[in-house]
Amino acid sequence: MEKEVKDNRLYWDGCDTVQLAEKYGTPLFVYSEGELIGRFDELRRDFVEKYENTRVAYAAKAFFPLAMAKLVEDCGMCVDVVSGGELYTAVKAGFPAERIEFNGNNKSREELELAVEYGIGRIIIDSLQELALIEDVCREKGRTMKVLFRITPGVKSSTHDYIVTGKKDSKFGIPLDDDVILPQLKAAIESEYVELYGLHFHVGSQLLDNVSHLQALDILLDLVTKVRDQLGYEMKELNLGGGFGVTYVDEKRPPYSYFLDPMMEKIEGYYSQKGLPRPNVVIEPGRSVAAEAGITLYTVGSIKEIKGVRKYVSVDGGMTDNIRPALYQAEYTGVLANRAQEAANDVVTICGKCCESGDILIRDLSVPKPAAGDVFAIYSTGAYGYSMASNYNKNTIPAVVFVRDGKDRLVVRRQTYDDMIANEII
Numbered sequence: 001m002e003k004e005v006k007d008n009r010l011y012w013d014g015c016d017t018v019q020l021a022e023k024y025g026t027p028l029f030v031y032s033e034g035e036l037i038g039r040f041d042e043l044r045r046d047f048v049e050k051y052e053n054t055r056v057a058y059a060a061k062a063f064f065p066l067a068m069a070k071l072v073e074d075c076g077m078c079v080d081v082v083s084g085g086e087l088y089t090a091v092k093a094g095f096p097a098e099r100i101e102f103n104g105n106n107k108s109r110e111e112l113e114l115a116v117e118y119g120i121g122r123i124i125i126d127s128l129q130e131l132a133l134i135e136d137v138c139r140e141k142g143r144t145m146k147v148l149f150r151i152t153p154g155v156k157s158s159t160h161d162y163i164v165t166g167k168k169d170s171k172f173g174i175p176l177d178d179d180v181i182l183p184q185l186k187a188a189i190e191s192e193y194v195e196l197y198g199l200h201f202h203v204g205s206q207l208l209d210n211v212s213h214l215q216a217l218d219i220l221l222d223l224v225t226k227v228r229d230q231l232g233y234e235m236k237e238l239n240l241g242g243g244f245g246v247t248y249v250d251e252k253r254p255p256y257s258y259f260l261d262p263m264m265e266k267i268e269g270y271y272s273q274k275g276l277p278r279p280n281v282v283i284e285p286g287r288s289v290a291a292e293a294g295i296t297l298y299t300v301g302s303i304k305e306i307k308g309v310r311k312y313v314s315v316d317g318g319m320t321d322n323i324r325p326a327l328y329q330a331e332y333t334g335v336l337a338n339r340a341q342e343a344a345n346d347v348v349t350i351c352g353k354c355c356e357s358g359d360i361l362i363r364d365l366s367v368p369k370p371a372a373g374d375v376f377a378i379y380s381t382g383a384y385g386y387s388m389a390s391n392y393n394k395n396t397i398p399a400v401v402f403v404r405d406g407k408d409r410l411v412v413r414r415q416t417y418d419d420m421i422a423n424e425i426i
Contacts, residue, residue, distance in 0.1 A: 012030050018337055024401055030403060042256055125148065152172060242287070260283065300372055326359060399412055
């Protein structure tokens, strides 16, 4: 999103971020509704309206309070959940059941019962034991469910190893060995409690090139052929996952069309050559929708300068509201929101308040000489900031505010100390 600066202050979707910090306190997650809607508009234009029989399932794990569930619904998108809690959030938001799909490598019986009872659109099978468990739940509930199988395509993606999900050595997906995947698919075809609907892959996250997607798609289509030839079954849906990259510091965010057009060309060419109708095609973007729409506001506290070594600038949050730098060395950039037009002639390291040496948010950032009380904004924290927030060191989870065209509204209230210990028993 365009970074707007007026009168030495950072504005976000028309709102003065310094005023937001004063009104709601810090740390504070601030999301541009306009940016979120704009991402969905891009997906609609470059995928849903461009190609028939396509769907976008927003990956809820990126960011999914009730307000986001409602926005996803209002934008006409589907949602991909990976836990009972995300599913419950969708249910409480009144999200249409048919537009929910359920991913995850270790779904519990209780989670599957909730999914079957609500009548969600699809369950994506991710383990060898899951089909029998789904069948048992469906038998008990007197229901049938559409299922897809997530395969492990065995491709390597150019990203941090912790967010590579499509390589052979992965906890995700069904191995592609014929004696493993084909019996699973055959059992689903023959089941009276599930309808085999299709195949799914996800190759990783924060990807800036399309190579692994296209490699995985070739492998997926080979399996489609094998299932047709050996089991006499035609897939109704292909799910290509997500993982599309965003801008954190200076990366160039590719447009969705860069990933989607080559994949759709390959799929349509395959089915045209076979003389068969193309099945539904689904994608699961999450980070690419939410990341750049969100910023986090902090208040600067203590400052420690070690001559000839480093200047530490402490803020009132840290790894409890953004674990990604500590978890997999994610890089960010930011600005002093109340001094956004001043010369950035001081090099500092922004650190959090947790009792961990690894609680570093940004290393070696050029800013105006900071002072206690300044408001610091970190960009592109909309994905996995709030959703991965924790109470480590008994820090409370920040509030979340949506802004649009100069107006702000609270969508998640700040956690209180009482909230934090509500489930604890002496």
